[in-house]
Amino acid sequence: MLPVPGLDPFVTALLQHGATGAGPFAQLVETATGWVGLLAIFVYSFLIAFALPGVSEIVLFAPLDLGVGETVQLALIILVSGIGKAAGSVFAFHIGQEAKESGPVTRALRRSRFDVVEWSEKKVVVLAQKYGYGGLALALCVPTFPDTLSIYAFSVLEEDYYRFALATFIGSVGRLLVTLGGVAIFNAF
DSSP: OOOOTTOOHHHHHHHHHHHGGGHHHHHHHHTOOTTHHHHHHHHHHHHHHHTOOSOGGGGGGOOOOOSSOHHHHHHHHHHHHHHHHHHHHHHHHHHHHHHHTOHHHHHHHHHSSSOHHHHHHHTHHHHHHHHTHHHHHHHHTSTTSOOHHHHHHHHHHOOOHHHHHHHHHHHHHHHHHHHHHHHHHHHHO
């Protein structure tokens, strides 16, 4: 894993550990270079929104070397990742809408060893009901927390594709900014 300038080795190890579940896709992002590397970031972010385990912060490690300066490059990574995750969340949203109409799916989830429905009702759904789409965006701002479950849990409750995509985009961008801000604060001490 290539280091982000100023990223502490502890934070690097934490993100690397969280990315291990994403396997070859995480490795693709970690080695992505040039403008085509932005496509790898988009695909990874799309997939992590609905299918891949792991954390989205590894996109910050892409050694793109676009020749546009570090700040612009980070802005492009954050923008492309946010768009990719918003697109992937719309796909997950569609799956959630289909599942919500299927009684057997909900019953199977409730009977499973880990009651996904109950957990989501206690955590994500509380945020969603109290804060609406802003609650989803806030939930997605938590660094290193796998957000696939949050996206699916919220997708069963809501019906507006556009607001859902916007909340996911804002949460994704917020998550990367919170991560960068946390690293800056951590390195200041």
